[in-house]
Amino acid sequence: MEINDLLFSPGTYTILKALFICLILVHLLFSLIIVRQTQMMVKMVEVKISSAVYLASVVHLLSSLFVLFWTVVYF
Amino acid sequence: MPDIFVSPKTTPAPQKTYPNRALSSFLFLPQDVHFETQEPGETIILLLRRHWVTNVFWIMMSLLFLLTPIFLFPFIAMGNIIPSQLPSSFITLLVLGWYLLSFSYILVKFLLWYINIFIVTNERIIDIDFINLLNKKFAATRITRVEDVSMRTGGFLRAIFDYGTVTVQTAATEIQFELSDVPHPDRVVRVINQLMGKEEQEHGNQ
Numbered sequence: 001m002e003i004n005d006l007l008f009s010p011g012t013y014t015i016l017k018a019l020f021i022c023l024i025l026v027h028l029l030f031s032l033i034i035v036r037q038t039q040m041m042v043k044m045v046e047v048k049i050s051s052a053v054y055l056a057s058v059v060h061l062l063s064s065l066f067v068l069f070w071t072v073v074y075f
Numbered sequence: 076m077p078d079i080f081v082s083p084k085t086t087p088a089p090q091k092t093y094p095n096r097a098l099s100s101f102l103f104l105p106q107d108v109h110f111e112t113q114e115p116g117e118t119i120i121l122l123l124r125r126h127w128v129t130n131v132f133w134i135m136m137s138l139l140f141l142l143t144p145i146f147l148f149p150f151i152a153m154g155n156i157i158p159s160q161l162p163s164s165f166i167t168l169l170v171l172g173w174y175l176l177s178f179s180y181i182l183v184k185f186l187l188w189y190i191n192i193f194i195v196t197n198e199r200i201i202d203i204d205f206i207n208l209l210n211k212k213f214a215a216t217r218i219t220r221v222e223d224v225s226m227r228t229g230g231f232l233r234a235i236f237d238y239g240t241v242t243v244q245t246a247a248t249e250i251q252f253e254l255s256d257v258p259h260p261d262r263v264v265r266v267i268n269q270l271m272g273k274e275e276q277e278h279g280n281q
């Protein structure tokens with residue numbers, strides 16, 4: 001059996017997909033922590049660009065959600 | 076008859092100004108900045124962050140991360156490093172994952188710089204430290220409790236870009252504030268000393 005056949009057999013593919021989803025879920029949790037901390041910081045010190053910084057953290061969370069969605073649907 | 080003894084018009088010495096941009100690491104009398112525990116009548120005199128030079132390393136790394144796939148993938152494709160049977164979805168996920176992690180790296184590094192701040196008001200000194208995104212340290216002391224302010228600078232970059240460490244020592248049993256890599260440390264020390272003098276005067280008059 002060739003290495004490529006082993007790597008891309010349906011079983012391996014399912015394991016890989018599960019592994020990637022787990023990793024992205026960990027990243028999603030991390031993104032949530034970033035949003036929460038930024039929210040707290042924005043509340044603590046109000047600066048002109050605070051909302052932009054908060055928005056960046058939300059975009060980061062949405063990117064993580066997008067990659068999770070893409071992996072579940074298309075991978 | 077011409078005037079002989081005309082007092083020369085005195086022009087005030089030009090004062091060094093510091094731009095109050097939102098992303099500046101040295102904000103003097105910032106206008107649109109407020110903090111949660113700000114007391115009525117309390118004015119922010121200084122808002123400090125680490126000097127922008129300290130960000131150069133991670134900015135370079137970020138650029139490297141962002142550009143790596145653009146330069147690396149053609150080489151991998153040309154050299155047939157990726158097996159031909161590898162599904163395109165696998166490559167897409169690799170690229171997406173790479174950029175997601177790069178985005179995380181940039182955001183975390185920026186936030187750790189942006190949210191680590193040191194505020195000097197006319198009443199207090201406040202230090203907000205995020206060791207990492209999960210560990211936060213908030214410390215504040217009254218100007219009246221400050222006993223000594225000192226600065227330390229040294230090294231090639233610090234000398235060129237004028238930044239260093241300012242240490243604020245409060246009463247013996249209390250905390251010591253250390254502001255690492257802040258711009259214009261001499262000016263920070265001077266401002267805190269002036270505030271201490273003013274507070275002493277006010278307390279002396281009472």
